[in-house]
Amino acid sequence: MQKIRPGTLAALLLGSILTPSPLLAAPPGADTIRAAALTDTVAMDFTEGLTTEVGPRPAGTPQEARARDWTVAKLKSLGFANVRAEPYTMPVWLRGRDEARVTSPFPQNLVLAALGNSASTPEKGIEGEVAYFPTLADLEAAPEGSLTGKIAFVSHAMRPTQDGSSYGISGAARRQGPSIASKKGAIAIVIRSIGTDNHRQPHTGVQMWADGVKPIPAAALSVPDAEQLVRMVSRGQPVRLHLTLTSKMLKDQPSGNVIAEIPGSDPGAGIVVAACHLDSWDQGTGAIDDGAGCGIIAAAALQAAKAGPLRRTIRLLMAGAEEVGGNGGRAYFDAHGKEAHAMTMESDFGADRVWRVDFKLPQGHEALARRIAAGLAPLGVGASRLPAGGGSDIEPLVKAGVPVIDLQQDGTRYFDIHHTPDDTLDKIDPAQLRQNVAAWAVALFETANAPEKLGIN
């Protein structure tokens, strides 16, 4: 991660140093908005309501449908315009029983959770000898056919990082491990959870079968259970595991996005899209992933518009089905991709404080980046040289060239909780949630009111 030397005044080229200059004070509007947003109650109220009154809301299920109904009603009551659900259909993977038992030499149960798109075992389960691989590279190095009849077990050494970058590296065991194990003949695979905690809470998550690969049962052991299995294997005797991972696939189930707007005064200036996702994994109530993100963007849009009419329309995209592959984001782009989008942003990395802002703006928009960075600096947010990347739900917009800003949240403890039953409201720190609202309100205010021409189409 690159650091900015404090006090540097420098060439303000695109993607270059964005240290707020003392000569360029934030406009009074942003100061007022930031201060008000730090006392926001809407984000917590939204998150508390969604996680309590709906709870878990897996993609393509009746719970996700309830989440859409709840959200449409809530956003209307908050005064948003053009509030509606935009439906689409999708295939749905549904979890059944998740059970594991070491049958020998040390009989005992282990705690695990099937990964998305796991094949189902028969009701009576399957049993095999464990083939242990300390890393994904070790699994990749196993000869073809060497896993025939065995259950692959892949570990790794994920550590917390502020920017979440360890997820990319360690997460490969979940994303690619199942397909690799199947190709080599394994009857199933268990991985150490992609998580940084030490609780018996397995971290589920989606994985996609590579082309032509036969789906096999695939699951994540909790971190303590993975460590237990390593201890057993290290004793040198064959370890046999019995797995019951029942699940099913359904075709053409209803899912959908929720859209809401604060209309702008200049219809020709393009839309600012603020995104989050409404769906969650099935075992927690989706507080940090991503109820809080939806609370933040709704609250921030209201805070941004408090100071008076904004030039551009702010459109909330509360996407469905992010967790299982970004179906909602694609459906949005299919329906709206040709509209004039001035900017896009997403909140989908928990509720801990924003610590860095990244930009990906067209050449010539350095002044806008400076104004935003100046408005964020009092919140302890630094500007980076790294290009913004957006999130899953706005990926099609970003790929199409829509400018994007990332308000990077502190991810140090995010992977303690991510995709586990522990993703519940109590994990949210109200003060950090409010800081998020303030950062977002500043960014939305500056972007929606920018006099510059922005975006594409």
Add this chain to the structure above:
Amino acid sequence: MQKIRPGTLAALLLGSILTPSPLLAAPPGADTIRAAALTDTVAMDFTEGLTTEVGPRPAGTPQEARARDWTVAKLKSLGFANVRAEPYTMPVWLRGRDEARVTSPFPQNLVLAALGNSASTPEKGIEGEVAYFPTLADLEAAPEGSLTGKIAFVSHAMRPTQDGSSYGISGAARRQGPSIASKKGAIAIVIRSIGTDNHRQPHTGVQMWADGVKPIPAAALSVPDAEQLVRMVSRGQPVRLHLTLTSKMLKDQPSGNVIAEIPGSDPGAGIVVAACHLDSWDQGTGAIDDGAGCGIIAAAALQAAKAGPLRRTIRLLMAGAEEVGGNGGRAYFDAHGKEAHAMTMESDFGADRVWRVDFKLPQGHEALARRIAAGLAPLGVGASRLPAGGGSDIEPLVKAGVPVIDLQQDGTRYFDIHHTPDDTLDKIDPAQLRQNVAAWAVALFETANAPEKLGIN
């Protein structure tokens, strides 16, 4: 909790201030033993082996029988004498399915675990309206019959304490809540877990039905689930809960204690009993409760005897069935209560550091207490004015008048983990475990070698 003013030199009466005096240096033997014990590897090896190779070991089950076999073999290999299991039989409560679902107004699953001796629901479960009581006193104040057809829900506000005293207060909701709810007509009861964490790990534990009370299904919600249910109830609409808590009772199942000794040189000087319990709750691997306690006492006995022959026999009592009512401790007393017991101690409060020593010695044994306190002081252990109480497995000995010493462990994080699936090896801090071994080695050495006449019979 009483505090000792540093530097006070005072009347060394029984139960009075036991500050180590600079005039009474610990004998060289204790220093040597303490230093060696701080590098101990036996306690961790024992705990790792028991929790890995046996894992969960509920009282009266085949897993507990495997724990006895494992322990007998292990203690023999460590060089203990007279190693044997001492069997008895007992009734056993066995967990079945633990499922809860809010059916209205906010349908979603909750995470909970049945309490010991809970009645079973039918396979298809039961359903009722939740009657919420913020405290046990509120439940007690409910009119007779007012809970007919309802599911009582009792909360509380347990906070961590170093000495574990909050367990006594908050734990009443578990120990007495079910009987009170049944008397008032409830069809079931759920309580907030007696725990100080915020994970979705319910804390089980035993409860005994009061005389004449009809058993009802009784369970503990995890702390986040209890908070979720409070939020639902606080919205003012009736909340309906569906519970499936299947369990069964078996009669006359085999359980047993494991006994091992380091024989002393003076058969007439009485036995020093060091106790722990081998059984654990069913959902964790019983690392802090109480695998570590057994590892500590075994390691400490070996460390204490390293310096040469001891006057008294040290007898390890690794009791069965502590969690469900202390059957092992009673069986030991029935079989051995008439033998000459010089002293008794128990380790059953996790593996965090010993921070205080309490004594309950006969009049005239102040010098022994001073020697022990002097040997412990370099480990950061202070002596208290509070009388020692012992643990469940030595309760019958203590009641019979056997002197007792408590090496009090730091309980600040104990109730984050206690009786949950999270009670696993990774929760043990090796350095604190070794400090426990050193404290125990000093206390056993001084006690077993004391020239004084000790004990009863």
